């Protein structure tokens with residue numbers, strides 16, 4: 015059974031989402047050539063801890079024996095997701111995904127975005143745009159009466175019509191009192207049997223996109239997923255509530271702004287200055 019959230023649950027998830035969004039925005043100015051990934055992780059971790067919340071990824075094992083060692087996953091270029099922050103620094107021209115989750119007052123939120131570091135080529139710019147648009151194409155379908163397949167299909171169509179690959183082996187998920195709940199939210203049309211959406215359901219929707227092929231492999235660290243053909247990858251994610259009206263993004267700032275809009279505006283003002 016997929017749980018439906020009460021107004022009280024939703025208010026708690028909204029607060030968790032707003033805190034995560036705020037923690038993320040703090041890192042925006044730090045993502046630039048030369049930044050050390052461990053330092054980026056610390057910016058978000060401190061913001062989460064200072065607010066009395068718990069980083070959701072740190073110590074997470076996903077049912078396995080290995081525990082994830084950091085608050086964020088930071089994934090550079092051909093790394094898709096689950097990259098481990100380290101002493102490595104990011105470089106001009108790279109696309110860098112940061113993913114973070116937290117638990118506040120018993121409720122989880124989860125979000126991710128890709129950053130463009132310094133001057134990036136046209137292909138990575140397009141990857142950034144398409145991945146971000148694919149997220150919103152999916153969210154747009156998160157409505158009562160639709161099927162989860164409509165969310166998955168909208169994401170897949172948007173990515174594939176641009177000639178990019180939609181990652182299949184990693185998926186979005188239900189989210190609430192656990193970080194990962196039923197159901198899985200694939201980013202492509204996986205089967206004919208699909209969940210009918212109802213008001214009160216909450217999902218983490220997270221397209222992962224490759225410039226090339228969608229096939230992946232996992233590095234020896236046991237976490238980092240990369241594209242098998244080593245082409246750069248993008249990742250955007252929001253925690254979303256199905257309502258009787260418009261789909262509601264829970265991972266947004268207290269004033270209602272979507273952090274990925276804030277980031278988009280940052281990039282377009284940078285470009286107009288050139």
Ligand code: MG
Pocket residue numbers: 124125186187218220251
């Ligand atoms: Mg997630």
